[in-house]
Amino acid sequence: MEQRTEIASLGEFGLIEHLTKNIEIQNASTILGVGDDAAVIDHFGKQTVITTDLLLEGIHFDLMYTPLKHLGYKAVVVNLSDIYAMNAQPTQITISIGLSNRISVEALDEFYEGVYIACDKYGVDLIGGDTSSSLKGFVISVTAIGEVAPDQFVKRSTAQKGDLICISGDVGGAYLGLTLMEREKKIYQENPQIQPDLENESYIVGRLLKPEARKDIVEFFEKNKIIPTSMMDISDGISSEVLHLCKASELGCRIYEEKLPLHESTRKAAFKFGLDPTVCALNGGEDYELIFTLKQDDHDKIVLNEEISVIGYMTDIQEGTKLLTKGGNQFDITAQGWNAFKK
Amino acid sequence: MEQRTEIASLGEFGLIEHLTKNIEIQNASTILGVGDDAAVIDHFGKQTVITTDLLLEGIHFDLMYTPLKHLGYKAVVVNLSDIYAMNAQPTQITISIGLSNRISVEALDEFYEGVYIACDKYGVDLIGGDTSSSLKGFVISVTAIGEVAPDQFVKRSTAQKGDLICISGDVGGAYLGLTLMEREKKIYQENPQIQPDLENESYIVGRLLKPEARKDIVEFFEKNKIIPTSMMDISDGISSEVLHLCKASELGCRIYEEKLPLHESTRKAAFKFGLDPTVCALNGGEDYELIFTLKQDDHDKIVLNEEISVIGYMTDIQEGTKLLTKGGNQFDITAQGWNAFKK
Numbered sequence: 050m051e052q053r054t055e056i057a058s059l060g061e062f063g064l065i066e067h068l069t070k071n072i073e074i075q076n077a078s079t080i081l082g083v084g085d086d087a088a089v090i091d092h093f094g095k096q097t098v099i100t101t102d103l104l105l106e107g108i109h110f111d112l113m114y115t116p117l118k119h120l121g122y123k124a125v126v127v128n129l130s131d132i133y134a135m136n137a138q139p140t141q142i143t144i145s146i147g148l149s150n151r152i153s154v155e156a157l158d159e160f161y162e163g164v165y166i167a168c169d170k171y172g173v174d175l176i177g178g179d180t181s182s183s184l185k186g187f188v189i190s191v192t193a194i195g196e197v198a199p200d201q202f203v204k205r206s207t208a209q210k211g212d213l214i215c216i217s218g219d220v221g222g223a224y225l226g227l228t229l230m231e232r233e234k235k236i237y238q239e240n241p242q243i244q245p246d247l248e249n250e251s252y253i254v255g256r257l258l259k260p261e262a263r264k265d266i267v268e269f270f271e272k273n274k275i276i277p278t279s280m281m282d283i284s285d286g287i288s289s290e291v292l293h294l295c296k297a298s299e300l301g302c303r304i305y306e307e308k309l310p311l312h313e314s315t316r317k318a319a320f321k322f323g324l325d326p327t328v329c330a331l332n333g334g335e336d337y338e339l340i341f342t343l344k345q346d347d348h349d350k351i352v353l354n355e356e357i358s359v360i361g362y363m364t365d366i367q368e369g370t371k372l373l374t375k376g377g378n379q380f381d382i383t384a385q386g387w388n389a390f391k392k
Numbered sequence: 393m394e395q396r397t398e399i400a401s402l403g404e405f406g407l408i409e410h411l412t413k414n415i416e417i418q419n420a421s422t423i424l425g426v427g428d429d430a431a432v433i434d435h436f437g438k439q440t441v442i443t444t445d446l447l448l449e450g451i452h453f454d455l456m457y458t459p460l461k462h463l464g465y466k467a468v469v470v471n472l473s474d475i476y477a478m479n480a481q482p483t484q485i486t487i488s489i490g491l492s493n494r495i496s497v498e499a500l501d502e503f504y505e506g507v508y509i510a511c512d513k514y515g516v517d518l519i520g521g522d523t524s525s526s527l528k529g530f531v532i533s534v535t536a537i538g539e540v541a542p543d544q545f546v547k548r549s550t551a552q553k554g555d556l557i558c559i560s561g562d563v564g565g566a567y568l569g570l571t572l573m574e575r576e577k578k579i580y581q582e583n584p585q586i587q588p589d590l591e592n593e594s595y596i597v598g599r600l601l602k603p604e605a606r607k608d609i610v611e612f613f614e615k616n617k618i619i620p621t622s623m624m625d626i627s628d629g630i631s632s633e634v635l636h637l638c639k640a641s642e643l644g645c646r647i648y649e650e651k652l653p654l655h656e657s658t659r660k661a662a663f664k665f666g667l668d669p670t671v672c673a674l675n676g677g678e679d680y681e682l683i684f685t686l687k688q689d690d691h692d693k694i695v696l697n698e699e700i701s702v703i704g705y706m707t708d709i710q711e712g713t714k715l716l717t718k719g720g721n722q723f724d725i726t727a728q729g730w731n732a733f734k735k
Contacts, residue, residue, distance in 0.1 A: 190533035
């Protein structure tokens, strides 16, 4: 029989102690972490970068097909992705959680196991947080702090006309992973005897449940003395993000359908579900890749990096935001990405 | 007829723009605030202090008797209180919110009005956050960032034997405010014709609904060259907090019942409800006063400050954690403060 410890039996402070007792500080800048009113960080002439995300059960994740360990990992990674999107290095995170009595200590341990694996992999310290009961649903709030040399951070608003639009990795996979999981959930709910059919789908499922933040790309920039002219991470889909870059920089853009990088598994899954792979690539969210613009002079520096694709370029604002299809047609790009307030 | 705009009609980014369009940056250190993936802060040889709190409807607040403007104000203040408790100055905050479709834009505006009033009063910048829909209930997560000169921050673990135990202001008021509001809610639910009877109770109601963080005390310390030997804020009640200080500092304590500072309104309300004022002072939470320890040599520096009361002193750990009553009895102090995981 599996052990089940009620969170109430530990109490709030017992729970915090239980969850944080194995923390090892990784950064010299972490002067004071968990266990006091606030954490203290020292920065040696660097600038501090802060970002925060709220993840709510039933909105951002479904515990029916999201293992808690993966959820903990992902909750950290999506925040680190925002730090990398500033061309910064994440150094610390705080996590606050609200828990219904449905969640046992063992379940919470699994969640934190994922949190700590992510912290370890990305070299960040968990330095604080807050825990509370919730009337309904699991609530996760993560704040990530990072550092960057003064004036090296990259905003969304500084792209220039003629700059190349680039993205890391490939896109659309997480959306197809979600489509698959939602389909399997529906089948299971209608007939619990049928086992989920996830064979050969590990790539897209992994993109959904265990995304990675592009630490490697930011390190590549540093090594090759590249500073993007603008950058953000892809959480809502390329269409939505490229419109953000254009709006913030007061520019237009031209994107080439044939340049959109799709993984073979993503393409296959799209065909299987009767979806247009290009639409999945443009409007599917949660890929956590980076989208950035580069001066054309920097093209030679990235051409050999297979993890970076040039998908278009920035234009005058009068030229609009355009997609050029493989068939030679031209369409306006519209944001149809995931919108947390629309059904 | 009152206007009601559905949040869905704005969309997430429209909502963020709507909520943040009037922000004015107050601190030179705020290099980049709302509107990018993360915020950037510069510190000129100072140390960064971070704290975070999660507030959930039905657990931490009841919208039936909490005006949204007060809720916004309080959500900020309780975080700033944690920064002051480090002997630091708050400089920035981030706010994430999860909203059910019950909340209109007008209601949210009220909430943010309170947020901005608090930011203005305490001189902090709102630099980021996240907004999302929630399936049920209003979710608020606040992270506050502050700065302090290197090595001037004050922890919980550094009290010494013989140090004076001090608290700011008075205590127990917020608990009696909560008791009153819960009673009025019950009366109203049983008979909606009966109007709430809050006459002469503005002090305790104010302590609950519109607490203040003790910026003035931290400024007083600086002006008078006082550095407490340990400090924290009183969110769960004196008993709970003094036990934290003792445990972290590996000491015992002696607290005098007659020294506990109670406001006259708090005392009257306690008698009205048949409660022991001392129990309210020791175990009532949410006062957001500061509890701190001082070297005995510093006593002269605080004796004229009417906002600071000496309530006892730190002892050897072997002497335990004791309360000396007015009647000359001695009791063990036990934490009966508000516990977010116990019913």
